Amino acid sequence: MAAPSENMLDFETELNEMSGGAFTQNHLQIIQNLTKAFREQDFRANAEKTVFQNLVKVLTQLSDEIRALDQQSPAAESMRLRLQLTAECFRSQRNAAVQCARNQCLMRDLGFIPVSLTVLEALPGLQVENAAWPIEALRCGIQFLGNLAVGNQVCKDDIWKHCFPRLFFATQRPADHGRRRPRSSMVSTLLDGTSAACVQNREHQELAMRVISLCQRQPELDWAVLIVTQHFLKSSALVETMFVGLEHQERVTLLELITAQLGEEEEGAVEGCRVPPRLARFLASHFQERCKVVLSLASQSAPDEEALTVMRLLDLLCEMTSDHKKLMFLQDHPDLLETTVELLREVHAVGKASRNVFTVVQDFSAGGAGPASHPAVSFKAHLVRLIGNLCHAHTDNQNKVREMDGLALILDNCNIDSNNPFISQWAVFAIRILLEHNRENQEMVRALERRGVADDSSLRDMGFRLEERDGTLLLKPLRRDH
Known part of the structure; x- marks a missing residue:
């Protein structure tokens, strides 16, 4: 040469x-x-x-x-x-x-x-x-x-x-797999480092929202997903701006991508938490502001798109408060627990008032599972789960649930419900957390049981029983000879 x-x-x-x-x-x-x-x-x-x-x-x-x-x-x-x-x-x-x-x-x-x-x-x-x-x-x-x-x-x-x-x-226009x-x-190279700050201006926010739209319309585009998860989620301000400007279906996609990031952390794929605290606070506040729209599903045959966003947001809040240590400050997020308990009360009351998607159903046959495909299925169960998460090892929140008469409400959701698979298990989980090291809550449940407001028949059907030992009320596995 x-x-x-x-x-x-x-x-x-x-x-x-x-x-x-x-x-x-x-x-x-x-x-x-x-x-x-x-x-x-x-x-x-x-x-x-x-x-x-x-x-x-x-x-x-x-x-x-x-x-x-x-x-x-x-x-x-x-x-x-x-x-x-x-x-x-x-x-x-x-x-x-x-x-x-x-x-x-x-x-x-x-x-x-x-x-x-x-x-x-x-x-x-x-x-x-x-x-x-x-x-x-x-x-x-x-x-x-x-x-x-x-x-x-x-x-x-x-x-x-x-x-x-x-x-x-x-x-973006040609449908070409080769250039993706x-x-x-x-x-990714351009977004790395200081260039990511450029996304804060309005023109580049439009770019970010188009990437989210692509994720929603073409979930197989792994490059679009990576750009969102590896770059956009680092900026709470950007995600907040996008969330406000996105259509509801695209918001759901964004929430699903955030949830997937939490799942990766659980598997030890990354160190730390990829959901910034500021973003977690924003999502919790949005849930509090808009969660009541879910009640409209009781009278609608087709789900409202905003209600779908709220339900997906509830799923994400459940994941964020499931032992992600850097996000457990949500236990102290202003009024989040009160909002969740009150929403469970309203949803439970709506289900009792008329037959709708929030009504307890105990028919698991193919013919009786009509609403099972409805997006609101498991919504009550996830409310109960979030209450349990927010009260874990947190005395003030345990007391707050008691003061809101939430103990009887959760006990009333210990029944098996085909509209809410696993709600009874989540209710047992929440009751166990609410009673743990909390004598006042134990006395309250004991009083409810004595007055007949809440009995333990549902708990017994699930293999648990309430047991009093040395003045303390315990939730114990039911022995086979009981």
């Missing part, structure tokens, strides 16, 4: 001759040779500035001709050659940027970023005989921008300034 200096002179001459004239297949071979040369570390490190100057001239000419030819409905061969040359230019630029801060900065200073953006924005709208031609150029261009940003904050900031959200919106991964890599 010839020495880098010899190759450099050849490329300088050949690239200089290319610009300004008509492109040919021979020119494509020149760029392909340059792409191969940039794979060599020595060549990359010693590439002359004139090589890049001539290369950006070629890319600029291709940009102008592609836009002009598209308006004139050119022959297929003319467009194909230019798109092949464009893709190869991007490959050369991509290779030149690999682990070479000098070349990254040089290409930035020579204007490669705005020229590349102009080309990439034009590619998705091209009407060509073979859709694969512009897609390949698009894929290589995105890879180039990704490589240009890696490890180079100056280039990263400049790409962000020029390209987002314009490039994301422009390249490189776009994911580029977006």
Whole structure:
């Protein structure tokens, strides 16, 4: 192989001759040779500035001709050659940027970023005989921008300034699986570090909401999910803004992604908590403000979309208060426990007042399980679960439930209910927590039992019994001979 200096002179001459004239297949071979040369570390490190100057001239000419030819409905061969040359230019630029801060900065200073953006924005709208031609150029261009940003904050900031959200919106249109991964890599690279702060302005908030919308409409797009979970969730302010602006179905998707992050933490996939405390407080407050809309489901055949959001939010609150130590401050979130107990009381009363989705049903046959597919199924069970979580090892909350007459309410939900699978188990769990080391609550349950307000027949059906020992009321497993 010839020495880098010899190759450099050849490329300088050949690239200089290319610009300004008509492109040919021979020119494509020149760029392909340059792409191969940039794979060599020595060549990359010693590439002359004139090589890049001539290369950006070629890319600029291709940009102008592609836009002009598209308006004139050119022959297929003319467009194909230019798109092949464009893709190869991007490959050369991509290779030149690999682990070479000098070349990254040089290409930035020579204007490669705005020229590349102009080309990439034009590619998705091209009407060509073979859709694969512009897609390949698009894929290589995105890879180039990704490589240009890696490890180079100056280039990263400049790409962000020029390209987002314009490039994301422009390249979102074609349904091409091949460019998803490189776009994911580029977006993740740009969002990493200080660039994430740029998402706080209004234009970039729109970008973030479009990513959430993609997650909702196309859940198979793993790159979109990763961008949300690895970057957007780090900013409580961004998520709060998005949550307010999203449609209810998209809010549900966002809540599901947050819940999935908590699940990963339980499996030890990450250290710490990926849900910031500020975000947890915001979600708890939103639940308190909007939770009563669920009551409308008692008189509706089709679920209200906002009610669906509230139900998914309740699921998330249950997960956040399930021994995630950094989120257990929610036990002291103002009025969250009171709101939850009061909502359980209202839902329970609505279920008793008329037959609806909140009514206790003990028919598990196929014919009797009509509402089982209703989204409100298990809502009461999750309210009971949240009450138990908020009272765990928390005397003030245990007392608060007693003061709100919540003990009898929870005991009244110990019955098996096909509309709320496992509600009896969650009720036993909550009662155990409420009685633990709390003599006042134990006395209250004892008094309820003596007055007949609450008996332990439901508990016995489940294999538990109330036992008084040394003046203390205990929840004990029922022996088989009882």
